[in-house]
Amino acid sequence: MTAPFSPYDPGGSRNNKKPRRARFQRVPIRMILPNVVTLLALCAGLTAMRMAFEERWHYAIAGIVVAAILDGLDGRVARLVKGTSRFGAELDSLADFVNFGVAPAIILYAWMLDEVKSLGWIAALIYAICCALRLARFNVALDDPNKPKWANKFFTGVPAPAGALVVLLPIYIEELGVPHWEFLAAPVALYSVFVGLLMVSQLPTFSGKQLGNRISREWVLPLFVAAVALVALLVSYPSEVLTVFAAGYLVSIPFAFRAYRTHVRADEEKKAALAAPKES
Template sequence: MGTPFSSFEPHGPNDEARGPRLREIPFRLLVPNLITVLAICAGLSGVRLAFEGRFELAVAMVLVAAFLDGIDGRVARLMKATSKFGVQMDSLADIVNFGVAPALVLYAYVLDQARSLGWIAALIYVIAAGLRLARFNVMAERDVKASWQSEYFVGVPAPAGAMLVLLPVYLGLIGFEPGQLMGLISSAYTVLIAFLLVSRLPVWSGKSENRVRRDLVLPVILFVVLYVATLMSFTWETMVVTAAGYLITLPFGARAWHKKYGSSWPDHPDHTPPGDDGLPMDRV
């Protein structure tokens, strides 16, 4: 029996070269897309909670959205459920969860104290997040990659940007009064994070460090346990330390790039750094 809905084609429309149209698809193909949809729901629910004045839950929902948005692609690869449809869904979810949601939560909490300047700062951040994600999509289509891509991002990645831009909210939740002065300072800080998103600053990604020395396994496990415990017990203080720590590491990443590649900045996407024979590709 037919339904009024169009068929779900995860890899695009079928044609004769692909054989007959499948009437059923494996449920595993839906799981990553369901995670993406849940991430969008969490991000938008965070915006609603912010405008209702429930800021702790609002920030928590935005961070949950960022987490879900970050794992959907990995789940798809683990389940061998990657698809063109999923890629497009994830791309659309990114601008909501890493751009719109954190900007609106931040505006509802403190940027509105700066009036028009706060709104302009929020707009700049959302546009910067969109530009970064668009640059990622364009670069992702290139087949040849530069050797440094396994070690560095170009600019602050969008998930980290969402975590960083909410720093004024973390500070407010541990006791700082969200007044006009804080609104002005937060507006300037928001523009700074927007600049870091679209900049060519080399940011260490950690992707190349996929192995842990045997003598460091137990210390790493203990550190993770300690971090999770402090995050559960002192959530906003831990988020303040996390955001500040991430910002502090940025100059060291640029310095390491300079030492290894002999350049202070990655070259323009249409060029390669000295010694590379591939085209650089940005990553979210």
């Protein structure tokens, strides 16, 4: 039985030869491993939404935290095993939108924003849309070859994982013992919109890309101890640690702006000094 459709030939059948059968090439494991990490992060984000529907807020927050950790690992794993690909980049972007845009919006709406009905839903929509726009802007941004080295220290706007962890700050505070007052739903809605606007803003924020690439040998063991202590604190006191993180990140934004402006002024002074005529 002949095939109902002729095989696709991108070069055209110039010599009228019999078309060759497509051969499937084997994909190396190093190309699959980063995508597996991304899919695990997506499962964590989707599970967080389920936990929100069941009003299990501890597990919902844990799902977002796990998704953020895995999101920070997939890119590093891809670069480590040389498994970066266009498919992986697109999958990572879609997973980030679900994990850090849709999931936090659903969690906040199920937790309190539904108390103000349409206003709460609009706030959740704005936050999720801002996350999508932030990711789209990040994907289409082109690296400027003339960009100074110090520019890698900053992001433009709040990144999606940090925005997801910061926008859930009201839930952390309630877990610390603050009563669930319904009249706080409107302020929480405004806060959600505020975090969404921070994500799409032009404000510089610390990126941390240059941290941890290379460290001195004498700092290796203290770093292990600090990492273990941080994990232990996060597991034992999740609400306290996440509250400190979210509040500290918001406080760091003005300092990031100040540091960015300092670098810009230093570059402008260097250019002015080079352009000034030399005295004979």
